[in-house]
Amino acid sequence: MxxxxxxxxxxxxxxxxxxxxxxxxxxxxxxxxxxxxxxxPVSVVDGVTVVEMTGNDRMKFNLESFVVPAGGQVRLTFHNRGKMPKAAMGHNVVFLSADADSGVFATAAAAARDHDYIPVGFDDQIVAHTKLLGPGESDTIEFTVPMQAGDYEYLCSFPAHMFAGMRGVMKVE
Structure with a gap:
């Protein structure tokens, strides 16, 4: 024993x-x-902030925060490093506006399965987002950072993932 x-x-x-x-x-x-x-995972190449982000089956991003200049460009590549099927553990990255309520957004997203958990009617609260990814998949997006300095939350909008800790902050300076 x-x-x-x-x-x-x-x-x-x-x-x-x-x-x-x-x-x-x-x-x-x-x-x-x-x-x-x-x-x-964050670098600047030719004036563009390049971000390599991952998500996993533990519902965690590899980055809790990063800093970007106001009005700058971001090129984010997101990799789902999980092994569980997309229907059970899909991941994305959604950047919200500075005044968005992430709890309200995530709650609405949970009911938006037919739209890959991006809720209809919240477009004005979304700065940018990746596709919903299954295991081993990647997506690259490019977007212009808002001109207003502040903290812009990002999260995974798959049901309950944000509440489990899959969130972070893009600090705009």
Missing amino acids: KYILSFIAITLFFSGCGDSSTEHAHADEAGAIDVMLPEN
Whole structure:
């Protein structure tokens, strides 16, 4: 019994040690290598803020915040690193206006399955958004950052994901 408890304790210890904010290439069970992401997922190339963002089955983004200049350009590539099917664990990134209520938006999004969880009638609250992605899929969007400085929340609009922590802030300066 002592050996079984030791094995469980060691297993739990090592299963909790692998979570880091830096993304690296990983091999899945089939041996395929995931997309390699840069060590710093935010860079500026020719005046464009380039963002490499990921989401996963734990309902987490790899970025909690990043800074962009007012009126600048953003090129965001979003990768769904999860393994669960899109119908159960799809992910997207939705950038909301500074005055949007993210809770109200997410609640409305949960009822918008036929529109990939982008609620109809909220266009004036959306700065930009990616497609809803299944496991292993990616989408790249480009958009102009609002001129008004402030905090612009981004979230995954799949039901309950924002409330589980899949959100962050784009700080416009």
